[in-house]
Amino acid sequence: MVTINDVAAAAGVAPSTVSYVISGKRSISPQTRQLVEESIRKLGYHPHAGARALASSRTNVLALVVPLRTDLNVAVVMQFVTSVVTAARAYDHDLLLLTKDEGAAALQRVASAAIADALIVMDVEAGDPRVPVLLALDRPVVLIGVPEHRAGLTCVDLDFTAAGSACVAHLADLGHRRIALIGPSPAVYQRGTSYATRFLGGFNRTAGHRGLRVITRPCNHSYEAASDALDELFTQDPGITGLVVHNEAVLPALLSELRHRGLRVPDDLSVIAVCPETMGEQQSVALTTVAIPAEEVGKQAVEMVVRSLGGHTTPEIRLLSPRLTVRDSTGAPPA
Amino acid sequence: MVTINDVAAAAGVAPSTVSYVISGKRSISPQTRQLVEESIRKLGYHPHAGARALASSRTNVLALVVPLRTDLNVAVVMQFVTSVVTAARAYDHDLLLLTKDEGAAALQRVASAAIADALIVMDVEAGDPRVPVLLALDRPVVLIGVPEHRAGLTCVDLDFTAAGSACVAHLADLGHRRIALIGPSPAVYQRGTSYATRFLGGFNRTAGHRGLRVITRPCNHSYEAASDALDELFTQDPGITGLVVHNEAVLPALLSELRHRGLRVPDDLSVIAVCPETMGEQQSVALTTVAIPAEEVGKQAVEMVVRSLGGHTTPEIRLLSPRLTVRDSTGAPPA
């Protein structure tokens, strides 16, 4: 293995000088820099991460805690992961993947063992048991999602409350009076998953303000579940003219079933989906969407956590305003 | 921070003794062990990963290289990731996530800097440029997928050639004579992605043996692309009675379109999907599938790479036999 001493010897300088050339933490003469950089290239030197971590207390690794549930939308989770790992690399950090099922213990472990410098946590629940542990860690933490007790926490997410409102407002503006929500799976609600309840809150509140009659229903991830959900909604209120779908996984199934039942979108039924933009565009009907900005949220999470590593440490709840894009799936209700 | 010395002091033993209690690399008297373990718990001690890595040349971290392409099936990629991270933890390793777009340089970096002990690489292409780099690394590597030149490599994957054969054989056995394949996106083929070409190979070969007439066509990930693909296939050969879909992302769209066109599955058209079992079960028709055993492949990849870390180092290509499960989407061709 090639060490900093090898490089120093090859360049005819002291090891510390090599270190400073790499870190840029003190000024180096052009000649020396040149010499050192050449030796580094020539020898194919890469600083030993462990040694570095030991000496500097910095691993340059971020940990991301992801949910592995199949009742969450896998594609969206993957978008977050993609965004976070890409952003992390842009800040010269690597990404360690932790799973939610290891619980709070894993967070302790990774922080105490100095495996990662900071943590980003996804799939936050209202009364998330990990929160106290996270608060006690001596490392920066950013949550993607917002738990109930947010004191001292740094969070970033789509403003799902506003998103719920926006969906209802759009349908109300178009003249719809009776609408329905198909939400995530029952399990997601039962866990008190932050985004699900926040969206529902915004949905119901604005429906109240606007005087809309609403039905809401969770939905599991299968064709059959989607079909059952439709059955139930139209049984409860056959007069529904607007449908909000906050469950990306069942979008294709829902659209397929609607067509099969002879319900035209948007002529008979307007549909708004809460999902990544690309997903809305690729369905059988180009869907009016409220975008889930996974890319942006992941990026900001990394930015925030890296800034904390730089010293700043002001807890902050950052909620991104929803963007509603009208496409072909919403229109006036049938006369 | 609590160190091994703190623990040693608290337990009234030498630091080395604490180390041995933890590693189990030499026998310890029950009393001493008890004493040390208690101090560890009491102090909440976690060995510093960097220090450990420096002293032992072991990080207990595996690196997984994943593709971030959206033209690959995200859900399946996520299944691999899930499986690998879970298996890694079972062997007391953490998982570092690398992206394919960082190319061979990232592999070098992670290996040379001793960030990870071993690598698992997904989305392997026929003439993958990363292969020479991987072979030159001084660390164990397992590929998920099989490149053209496999000398010295350890690989694990579904036997996609056999999978292609199995699909054709099943349809042939049922009496179908003219069948079609809807494959991954054109980009996947263009990159020479290992599984795509292997599947196609098995498909064509067996079709030849059985004297079946076939059409094959790649397909992008959108409803429209799926619809276009069907158009084209039925234009080229209106007599098709069997369809093999090696593209999980367009399954819902294809089934939806078939129904819309009045083609009943399996009465008018038999459909076999190559996808994870759960995915096949959740469609509008329970699909006959050849399973993509992501879970199993990921698990074996970890096992193999961990075994290599243990010393054994026999290159090995391990191809899992395909499992075809007959459900409701295949039957005899229409009379």
Place this chain on the structure above:
DNA sequence: TTGAAAGCGATACCAC
């Protein structure tokens, strides 16, 4: 069965 101490390969302080 246990202890002492020499590294592992960086960083960063203290000199010059």
Place this chain on the structure above:
DNA sequence: GTGGTATCGCTTTCAA
């Protein structure tokens, strides 16, 4: 602008 070196926290050899 550069060099020397103590230090980070652990593993492992050597001794007892």
